[in-house]
Amino acid sequence: MASTKDVYLVIGGSGFVGRHIVEQLLRRGDNVSVFDIVQRYQDVPFYSGDISDQEQVSTALRRSGTTCIIHTASPPAGLSDPALYWKVNVDGTKAVIAAAVQNNVRKLVFTSSAGVVFNGNALTNVDERLAPPERPMDAYNESKQKAEEAVIAANGKGGLLTVALRPAGIFGPGDRQVMAGLYKVYEDGKTHYQIGDNTNLFDWTYVENVAHAHLLAADKLDNPPPAPPLSTLEEIPLEAPPLTEAEVAILNHPLPPLDLTVGRRCIPTSEARPLGPYVTPPPNADKLVAAFEDKFSHPEGRPVVRTRFDPLSEPNLFRTKIDKPDTTPLGVAGQVFYITNGEPCYFWDLPRLVWNQLDAVFPGHRQKRGYTVLPAPLGFALAFGAECWGWLIGKEPALTKFKVTYSCVDRWHNIEKTRRVLGYEPQVGLADGVQRMVDWWRTEYTSGTHKITH
Numbered sequence: 001m002a003s004t005k006d007v008y009l010v011i012g013g014s015g016f017v018g019r020h021i022v023e024q025l026l027r028r029g030d031n032v033s034v035f036d037i038v039q040r041y042q043d044v045p046f047y048s049g050d051i052s053d054q055e056q057v058s059t060a061l062r063r064s065g066t067t068c069i070i071h072t073a074s075p076p077a078g079l080s081d082p083a084l085y086w087k088v089n090v091d092g093t094k095a096v097i098a099a100a101v102q103n104n105v106r107k108l109v110f111t112s113s114a115g116v117v118f119n120g121n122a123l124t125n126v127d128e129r130l131a132p133p134e135r136p137m138d139a140y141n142e143s144k145q146k147a148e149e150a151v152i153a154a155n156g157k158g159g160l161l162t163v164a165l166r167p168a169g170i171f172g173p174g175d176r177q178v179m180a181g182l183y184k185v186y187e188d189g190k191t192h193y194q195i196g197d198n199t200n201l202f203d204w205t206y207v208e209n210v211a212h213a214h215l216l217a218a219d220k221l222d223n224p225p226p227a228p229p230l231s232t233l234e235e236i237p238l239e240a241p242p243l244t245e246a247e248v249a250i251l252n253h254p255l256p257p258l259d260l261t262v263g264r265r266c267i268p269t270s271e272a273r274p275l276g277p278y279v280t281p282p283p284n285a286d287k288l289v290a291a292f293e294d295k296f297s298h299p300e301g302r303p304v305v306r307t308r309f310d311p312l313s314e315p316n317l318f319r320t321k322i323d324k325p326d327t328t329p330l331g332v333a334g335q336v337f338y339i340t341n342g343e344p345c346y347f348w349d350l351p352r353l354v355w356n357q358l359d360a361v362f363p364g365h366r367q368k369r370g371y372t373v374l375p376a377p378l379g380f381a382l383a384f385g386a387e388c389w390g391w392l393i394g395k396e397p398a399l400t401k402f403k404v405t406y407s408c409v410d411r412w413h414n415i416e417k418t419r420r421v422l423g424y425e426p427q428v429g430l431a432d433g434v435q436r437m438v439d440w441w442r443t444e445y446t447s448g449t450h451k452i453t454h
């Protein structure tokens with residue numbers, strides 16, 4: 001927890017993620033205001049304004065007495081207006097930074113996106129060492145990438161501490177992008193179409209977990225870093241200096257299995273796995289199965305084993321410190337963190353979970369039918385045709401190269417740094433999260449507001 005209580009301004013606080021952050025801050029009794037171009041809730045002080053106008057942000061900061069900004073504002077993904085993305089995400093974020101420095105704000109937590117490192121190639125268990133590509137997949141993520149760069153570069157300016165969080169595939173109550181899209185497919189009777197072979201893993205993140213990560217980042221931003229940056233030493237050492245006690249504590253304490261919080265995740269290891277198709281089971285078969293099923297035993301005392309490929313191994317930490325001697329990779333300020341549910345799943349599994357749960361809401365709506373699988377190359381060919389046709393008639397095509405890539409490529413991230421440094425654990429598992437989202441959708445449907453878009 002922060003030593004003195006912060007006063008929060010959630011920029012984009014009328015939006016999906018922003019609203020969950022506001023609710024979590026209110027729940028723990030914090031002083032919070034919202035800055036947004038639209039007002040959707042009346043329970044907190046509201047400042048109407050556009051982040052690309054520095055003066056409007058500055059006025060809100062002054063009037064609210066903000067000490068910590070949580071900046072989640074952005075136009076939604078998928079618009080064909082690169083100039084708007086640039087204006088709001090890049091120029092707007094720079095205006096937020098300038099206003100923060102001008103008003104001596106201490107902390108800025110920025111909602112970036114895991115998409116800033118995605119350029120269409122597979123991402124398998126990637127961690128924060130992976131440098132963002134020159135060109136991400138689309139204008140939206142390109143602008144998020146430039147905004148994130150500006151936020152991280154601003155760390156330390158005028159005493160401002162900054163951090164960027166990169167959530168992946170957010171869903172949950174209040175979401176008008178994922179849920180509205182999946183509902184439309186359900187309503188149109190197209191749930192049997194599948195692009196790609198569904199062997200690619202994808203990270204989804206339940207919205208309250210994302211909000212929780214923002215609060216943790218805000219709380220820990222002004223924690224002293226566990227070791228001074230190398231640039232503060234008289235000479236940059238040629239070999240890794242010994243880790244400090246605080247660093248060892250961060251790196252070596254046993255992390256509980258994610259199942260403890262998300263409930264259903266069970267990843268087989270060599271010591272704990274289901275038996276599979278053995279003709280003659282191995283002599284320790286019972287032990288292997290028992291270890292796999294005993295998901296909840298605390299691994300206290302199990303050593304943390306790191307190879308040199310591990311992002312948090314000593315050689316890799318040293319390399320990271322040498323690359324950026326002014327930063328502290330085991331601190332929060334100036335760092336980026338992936339935020340996911342830690343439960344990568346096959347891409348089509350989550351939409352299907354949503355559709356299956358919608359069946360309980362709309363019994364009899366769906367006919368049972370087999371899947372029609374569109375192999376990825378065919379998907380790309382059709383998308384190419386649709387994009388050309390769309391361009392000719394001046395209409396957005398339903399199938400695009402981006403959508404095919406999105407549904408066919410591995411995209412999942414390593415959250416160990418987030419768990420160790422921020423102390424983040426996903427609070428709600430995927431299946432429970434989907435249930436909560438569909439329950440919310442049911443009430444929206446009943447009240448007729450399910451078609452409202454942000």
Ligand code: NAD
Nearest residue numbers: 012014015016017036037050051072073074111113169170
């Ligand atoms: P959202 O559209 O629900 O909320 C964004 C809010 O920002 C809206 O209330 C909007 O009015 C406000 N806003 C837009 N332009 C503004 C401006 N110029 N000035 C002030 N306010 C403005 O979006 P969301 O899904 O809650 O996304 C929140 C953040 O999370 C965004 O930065 C987004 O890039 C990031 N993100 C979202 C996802 C996802 O799957 N939804 C994934 C990764 C990252």
